Amino acid sequence: MSEKFVEVNQDNLIRKHRSVNPPSHFAQQEGSESKGKDITIETLGKSMSMKMKEAASCNKWRTGTCSIFRVPVRLRGINFKTFYQKETRNGPYDPKYVSIGPYHHGVKGLQTMEEFKWRALDILTSESKTSIEVCIEKMKKLEVQARSCYSEKIKMRGEEFVEMMLLDVCFVLMVLTDRLDELETKKGNNNGQGRGRISEVLSKNVLTDLLMLENQIPFFILREFFHVLKLDSNYWYDIEEVALTRLLSAYPGYKYSDEVLETDIYHLLHLFCLSIVDPLMRPKRDLSINMNSRLITMANKFKEKVNGVLPNCLKRRYDDLLPRFEMENMIQEAGEKGKSKWIPSVTELEGFGVKFKTKEAQSFMDLEFRDGVMEIPTLILYPYTQTIFHNIIAFEQCFTTKVEPQTTAHISHYVMLMDFLIGNTRDIVTLQDKEIITNWLGSQDEVVRVFNHLRRGVIDFSRDYFSDIYSEVNEYRRRRCPKWWAKFKLDYCNSPWSCMGTAWIRFDE
Numbered sequence: 387m388s389e390k391f392v393e394v395n396q397d398n399l400i401r402k403h404r405s406v407n408p409p410s411h412f413a414q415q416e417g418s419e420s421k422g423k424d425i426t427i428e429t430l431g432k433s434m435s436m437k438m439k440e441a442a443s444c445n446k447w448r449t450g451t452c453s454i455f456r457v458p459v460r461l462r463g464i465n466f467k468t469f470y471q472k473e474t475r476n477g478p479y480d481p482k483y484v485s486i487g488p489y490h491h492g493v494k495g496l497q498t499m500e501e502f503k504w505r506a507l508d509i510l511t512s513e514s515k516t517s518i519e520v521c522i523e524k525m526k527k528l529e530v531q532a533r534s535c536y537s538e539k540i541k542m543r544g545e546e547f548v549e550m551m552l553l554d555v556c557f558v559l560m561v562l563t564d565r566l567d568e569l570e571t572k573k574g575n576n577n578g579q580g581r582g583r584i585s586e587v588l589s590k591n592v593l594t595d596l597l598m599l600e601n602q603i604p605f606f607i608l609r610e611f612f613h614v615l616k617l618d619s620n621y622w623y624d625i626e627e628v629a630l631t632r633l634l635s636a637y638p639g640y641k642y643s644d645e646v647l648e649t650d651i652y653h654l655l656h657l658f659c660l661s662i663v664d665p666l667m668r669p670k671r672d673l674s675i676n677m678n679s680r681l682i683t684m685a686n687k688f689k690e691k692v693n694g695v696l697p698n699c700l701k702r703r704y705d706d707l708l709p710r711f712e713m714e715n716m717i718q719e720a721g722e723k724g725k726s727k728w729i730p731s732v733t734e735l736e737g738f739g740v741k742f743k744t745k746e747a748q749s750f751m752d753l754e755f756r757d758g759v760m761e762i763p764t765l766i767l768y769p770y771t772q773t774i775f776h777n778i779i780a781f782e783q784c785f786t787t788k789v790e791p792q793t794t795a796h797i798s799h800y801v802m803l804m805d806f807l808i809g810n811t812r813d814i815v816t817l818q819d820k821e822i823i824t825n826w827l828g829s830q831d832e833v834v835r836v837f838n839h840l841r842r843g844v845i846d847f848s849r850d851y852f853s854d855i856y857s858e859v860n861e862y863r864r865r866r867c868p869k870w871w872a873k874f875k876l877d878y879c880n881s882p883w884s885c886m887g888t889a890w891i892r893f894d895e
Contacts, residue, residue: 453652455537455784461843478776481595489600503553506560514616602653731809805841
């Protein structure tokens with residue numbers, strides 16, 4: 387008994403001793419684990435600090451206005467999956483023949499035109515007797531400003547970016563000056579064999595590629611090299627007018643005013659958008675919509691009084707706040723006046739007594755409603771119209787939501803209005819009979835489908851250019867006749883035979 391008791395006590399003492407003074411190898415192991423944890427925490431802390439600094443300076447590379455965007459997923463996904471049902475590169479936002487700018491640079495399937503870009507550079511530098519070194523130096527000076535025009539940070543080395551932009555600007559200038567045949571005749575020197583192949587490809591297909599949002603270069607680069615390569619000495623007009631003349635000759639039915647040339651232009655798509663919208667229309671409708679002018683006037687008088695008293699930092703802050711105050715007031719009252727942004731279709735409006743007429747106007751967007759008559763300028767629908775509209779709408783959606791919220795998305799609003807008017811093929815037949823729509827797409831079903839899908843993904847804006855049209859049409863509809871009478875006319879009196887049938891049934895009773 388005693389021996390067993392002594393052994394148990396010795397075991398207990400050994401355990402206590404080990405718990406108080408653990409072996410050295412255990413202590414070393416725990417020390418290494420704690421040291422490893424400290425190293426991991428320190429490393430992670432440094433990594434996170436670096437990422438925070440990168441995030442804080444992520445937009446320091448941007449020095450100008452962002453104007454060339456990636457198409458939002460909500461627009462791209464809708465139009466690819468539900469409308470085109472084809473391969474990705476056959477969608478409305480991807481170029482089919484030539485890549486311009488960094489977004490589609492090097493994409494497989496667009497390499498055919500790269501050799502023509504080098505030929506364009508050779509022709510323009512040779513004719514102008516401008517050395518390639520001068521062109522590179524000039525483009526290098528514009529590199530930072532050019533990079534800032536893109537919504538994404540371009541991860542290309544400086545030399546690669548400068549070379550790409552120089553080739554692209556020369557190719558675009560050859561397209562705009564309508565000299566693409568020179569690339570074909572001098573390429574390979576094949577004694578004219580194959581003539582017409584490149585002309586056919588580059589006639590409208592490449593021009594359409596040049597009007598895609600993701601396929602743009604900044605317009606100031608075109609303007610600068612139009613001068614550097616001495617093309618301005620060969621033309622009476624500036625690059626803006628040369629570009630518009632070429633684009634509109636390929637897309638007949640569109641007109642432009644000289645006022646377009648006085649506007650800040652970001653790229654070719656923006657220039658084309660301005661030309662078909664026609665800025666002369668904009669003052670016609672007062673977008674301020676009964677703005678509270680008294681408060682604005684008081685604020686401006688206050689600014690005049692304190693102009694010599696406030697420090698410069700407060701003056702700048704005040705100048706930033708006043709336009710914002712005007713915009714918030716404008717949007718609020720616009721929403722109060724135009725709550726109903728909907729009108730019935732053409733067929734339903736005819737049931738309410740509305741007449742439709744074609745209107746002679748400079749822009750197809752110059753709609754007017756007066757005394758029960760809606761006048762709509764002719765819209766010509768070509769096979770490429772939907773692609774151009776898709777890209778203009780994408781540009782408006784990005785530009786108005788990310789850069790300049792005070793601008794109005796004219797084409798987006800026009801598409802929304804036309805989508806309301808066009809509900810089925812009966813509406814298309816009426817608009818075609820009135821020469822309001824000229825259909826080169828094919829069937830009436832195709833026109834309905836185009837407007838329906840153009841409308842999808844468009845965000846509704848408070849500052850709607852056609853808010854007066856919505857208000858006037860709905861007011862006329864409510865005042866003209868009761869809803870049941872309009873429906874009765876639509877269902878039972880839409881033709882002489884149906885009227886006679888309705889009268890005969892009533893007479894029989």
